[in-house]
Amino acid sequence: MLTANHLSHTYGSGAGAHAALADIDFTVEQGELVSIVGPSGCGKTTLLRTLSGLMRPTGGSVTFHGDEIVEVPTGLAMVFQDYSRSLYPWLTVEDNVRFPLRRLHLPKEELRSRIDEALAAVGLTGHAAKYPGQLSGGMQQRVAIARALAYRPEILLMDEPFASIDAQTREDLEDLVLEVKQRFSMTIIFVTHDIDESVYLADRVVVLSKPPTRVVTILDVPLPGERDQISTKELPEFIRLRGEVARLIRHPRDAQEPVAAAAG
Amino acid sequence: MSAITSRMVRKQSGRRRAGGRVGRGIVGVAVAVLAAQLLSVSGAISPTSLPPMFEVLGSTGHLFVDPSFLREVLATIQAAVTGLAIATAIAVPAGLVLGSFRLLNQAASAVVEFLRPIPSVALIPLAILLFGQGAQMKVSLVVYASVWPIFFNTIYGVRDVEPLAKETARIFRIPPLRVLTHVLLPSAAPFVATGIRVAAAIALIVTISAELLAGSADGLGAWILRMSSGGANLALVYAGTIFAGLLGLVVNWLLVRGEQRLFRWRREGVGAA
Ligand SMILES: Nc1ncnc2c1ncn2[C@@H]1O[C@H](COP(=O)(O)OP(=O)(O)OP(=O)(O)O)[C@@H](O)[C@H]1O
Ligand SMILES: [Mg+2]
Numbered sequence: 001m002l003t004a005n006h007l008s009h010t011y012g013s014g015a016g017a018h019a020a021l022a023d024i025d026f027t028v029e030q031g032e033l034v035s036i037v038g039p040s041g042c043g044k045t046t047l048l049r050t051l052s053g054l055m056r057p058t059g060g061s062v063t064f065h066g067d068e069i070v071e072v073p074t075g076l077a078m079v080f081q082d083y084s085r086s087l088y089p090w091l092t093v094e095d096n097v098r099f100p101l102r103r104l105h106l107p108k109e110e111l112r113s114r115i116d117e118a119l120a121a122v123g124l125t126g127h128a129a130k131y132p133g134q135l136s137g138g139m140q141q142r143v144a145i146a147r148a149l150a151y152r153p154e155i156l157l158m159d160e161p162f163a164s165i166d167a168q169t170r171e172d173l174e175d176l177v178l179e180v181k182q183r184f185s186m187t188i189i190f191v192t193h194d195i196d197e198s199v200y201l202a203d204r205v206v207v208l209s210k211p212p213t214r215v216v217t218i219l220d221v222p223l224p225g226e227r228d229q230i231s232t233k234e235l236p237e238f239i240r241l242r243g244e245v246a247r248l249i250r251h252p253r254d255a256q257e258p259v260a261a262a263a264g
Numbered sequence: 265m266s267a268i269t270s271r272m273v274r275k276q277s278g279r280r281r282a283g284g285r286v287g288r289g290i291v292g293v294a295v296a297v298l299a300a301q302l303l304s305v306s307g308a309i310s311p312t313s314l315p316p317m318f319e320v321l322g323s324t325g326h327l328f329v330d331p332s333f334l335r336e337v338l339a340t341i342q343a344a345v346t347g348l349a350i351a352t353a354i355a356v357p358a359g360l361v362l363g364s365f366r367l368l369n370q371a372a373s374a375v376v377e378f379l380r381p382i383p384s385v386a387l388i389p390l391a392i393l394l395f396g397q398g399a400q401m402k403v404s405l406v407v408y409a410s411v412w413p414i415f416f417n418t419i420y421g422v423r424d425v426e427p428l429a430k431e432t433a434r435i436f437r438i439p440p441l442r443v444l445t446h447v448l449l450p451s452a453a454p455f456v457a458t459g460i461r462v463a464a465a466i467a468l469i470v471t472i473s474a475e476l477l478a479g480s481a482d483g484l485g486a487w488i489l490r491m492s493s494g495g496a497n498l499a500l501v502y503a504g505t506i507f508a509g510l511l512g513l514v515v516n517w518l519l520v521r522g523e524q525r526l527f528r529w530r531r532e533g534v535g536a537a
Contacts, residue, residue: 054431071434078435085428090450090529099446100436131529151436 001065001187002051002155003027008059009046020046021057022212028155033181033188035198037245038208044191045081047208048157051189052078064155077153079161081191083144087132094119094128097147104151118150121176123169138165145173149180155187163193171229174201178227195249199241200227207248216248297321315499323503337511339482340475343399344467347406351463355411356456359418360444363452369419376415384409384470388477397481402474409470410463417459421452454527461519468512484508 007024010017020043028034038044050057053064053072062069064076077100080086087096097115106114119125122142132140141164148156158177162170174197181188192198198205199221207216223237232238301317303309327333362369384405395401425448433443449456475485488504491497 052435054434072437074437076435080428080432082428085426086432088429088432088447088450090453090527100438103437103439133529 001028001030001032002189003063004047004051004060005063006060007047007050007057007062009043009050009055009057010059011046019212021050022214024060024208024213024215026206026215026218028187028189030187031181031185032203033177033190033201034204034206035190035192035202036206036208037192037195037198037249038213039210039249040193042208042211043213044208045159047213048078048159048189048191052076052157054078075154076157077148077151077155078157079144079148079159081159081161081163083141083161084132084137087140087143087147089132092129092131093124093135093143096132096143097150100147100151114150114152118146121149121180122146122173138169141165142169142173152184153186155189157189157191159191160193161190162197170197175227175229177201195242195245196233199223199238199245200229200232205241205245207245219244219248312498315502319499320502320506323497323499324506327503327507333487336482336487337484337507339399340468340471340484341511343402343483344406344464344471346399347403347471348410348460348464348467350403351407351410351467352414352460354407355414355459356418356449359415359456360422360448360452363419363422364444364448380412385473385477388474391474392478397478401478402471402480402483405474406467406470410467413462413466414456414459417455417462418452421455422448424455425451454523454530457519457523457526461516461523464515464519465512468508468515472508484511 004024004026007021008019009021010019012018024047026034036044036047046055049055051062051069053062053069053076056070064073067073088099091099094115097118098111101111101114115128116125119128122145124139124142124146127135127139132143135143141161145158145161148158162173165173177188177190178201180186190198190201192201202221204221205219207219208214209216219241221241223232223235223241297317300314304311304314304316362372387405387408388401391401391405395404429447429451430443433447438447471483472485472488474480475483476489479489480486484504484507488501488508491500491504
């Protein structure tokens, strides 16, 4: 569905040039949730920006349904890492969620129900009339998530969406992502720092190296489809996988051998 | 909890400060009035150049209930407001478009740099030739003078728009015109409003100047000119001038209040990391 072909990106040129992405190759299939983990500053946001069509990569290409991406395609949405700046401070919470929907020309009732459902899903029902400036960071982040959910994209890119959310809410939102993926057969690319989260959510985990950034490995996650915050995390398979991912991030070379078989 | 209390404390102390400022302002004005009164009563300044201040204030008070005077004031306000409205209608769209397209901006800036330094008073003869001595002449000068602060503030506002706000619009494929009206404009609105407030003061000044210098048939400036030409009533000339100053204060106060209401979303402390 979405493919990165020898994707590379260098910021600037000459002496000040910074090769953020060296060579990235992977494919995300329809209905899959792929999580992307990698050391801080390795270019995860850069990668999502090129995948979304916000920015042309300096090398290689991205295709969506077989067509090369040159602008943001229809059916794609993104939750930005810098969520607070991506909300419109002059619009209420509800109007922020409504804003991208106008273009879809939905019937009135559906518009209403999408907004209400999305706000309820992230636990912000009582805050619809507030302005983003009146909310905490975690609540703002949930507004940004609700906005993307109400839009119902085919593919959703999320850039460390739960970074500023407390542990309990975070688990609820992780389960919400899984539920949304099921219900709307949404394809999701999920960038995270959190190794447990990357394994818990994903069908596959893409592990990135330090810059110049390459794909270290792509791990399959053969956990049962129905996941549970407690019992899934107790499975020997889960424990093995999180160990694997942690090792790959710390020592990409040492870990390469035993994982080669699982690489996708 | 402590954040809330500290915010409340801040708000209260802010109000106290504002109260203090008004208080000190009143004291300052009272001292100035008293000094002026003393200067003319003691004979230090001849009463033919500076009439006793209490008399001037009395005349100013009478002006507030003088229908023929208020008609003149209305003519002035009408010209200023019309000019300001036209200037806004020109400057905001122009600023939005020029602010968002760098190339267009560079092309236009040569023209702008030439036009901007021309003082509007220097255009009075041209305006009289083109529009006569009536309201049209005043309005055209007001438009010329007040277009600039609105235009430049709009451009600054558009350049200041959060890049991620624009990228968010791109992600959701918001059409360009809608981005202009629903992202760039509201985001730049506080800047635009400041521009309009600055322009409103200019509009008043230019209207009254044009009335004075062009010998208009009506308006506050024309009234002051009439009072002064007979050499008749110095106190009334002072009173008219004080009235013009008060008018400027009231307009500024109204616009500040309007901005506070309109941009309430801006004043909430952003709780985000
Ligand atoms: N616009 C830019 N111009 C120049 N360099 C940039 C730009 N954006 C990012 N970089 C650099 O590219 C590298 C990758 O940045 P990026 O934000 O993609 O990393 P990241 O993996 O998302 O980081 P984090 O884990 O902190 O979110 C960093 O070294 C960063 O300084
Ligand atoms: Mg990032």
